[in-house]
Amino acid sequence: MACFMVPAAEAVITTIAAKSMESKERACESHASGNENADLEMNARVPFSKKVKWLNNLLWGGSALLAFEHVWHGEIIPSFPFLSAASDPAAAAEMLHEMGTVGVTMAALITIVWGGMVAVSSVIEKRALSAQTDK
């Protein structure tokens, strides 16, 4: 009914987080430039803000396409309150239940998959870093 709104809300939070992380990383980068070891590590590592952007893309992309599905099924309407279920208390309760179950599971699954991607990329980065230091 409005399950996509939970991942969309998470996407808003992670987008803001990614922006603030990016500015912090830029500040750190300019601070550490010139240090050979720090440069080597920075080249081998993918910035965490970039990794958070992967999560953003998954969440925003999925939410956009699911929102279209809700328009298709008449669950999103072009007039206030924009969700057809919101105008009826019984339907609204059902909608909130769906958001709490399906919506939260969607957001959790995407975050878990992203966590797996981050873990795999960390292993690859560590291997690349140790290969560079061995040389």
Place this chain on the structure above:
Amino acid sequence: MTLLTTVFAAIISTVVWYRNAPKDEMKVGILCWMYWGASLMWLVDAIYEYASLRAEYFTPAPADMLNDLYLGLSVVALGLIIWLARLFIKDPKGVVKEALLGSKK
């Protein structure tokens, strides 16, 4: 059917991205993220639906299946439109800029 259509779109776009990686001039990566994100979300939807319908989930009515396929194809088309709009805005090859400025000359 919608899930299946989106998963196929995700797989095809990922293969296309991988063939050209690490270069991503056509910004195919955005299609991969969108389709995989939607596929994961519809997977959750499918699991919940399966939990309530059980075996009946795998034997949908032909009309429902057709409607879901129609929806799936529309979702794929929407994803392609979003990708195309982003590609033209970012214009990594400078083609749009060239075409606009070229026509002025």
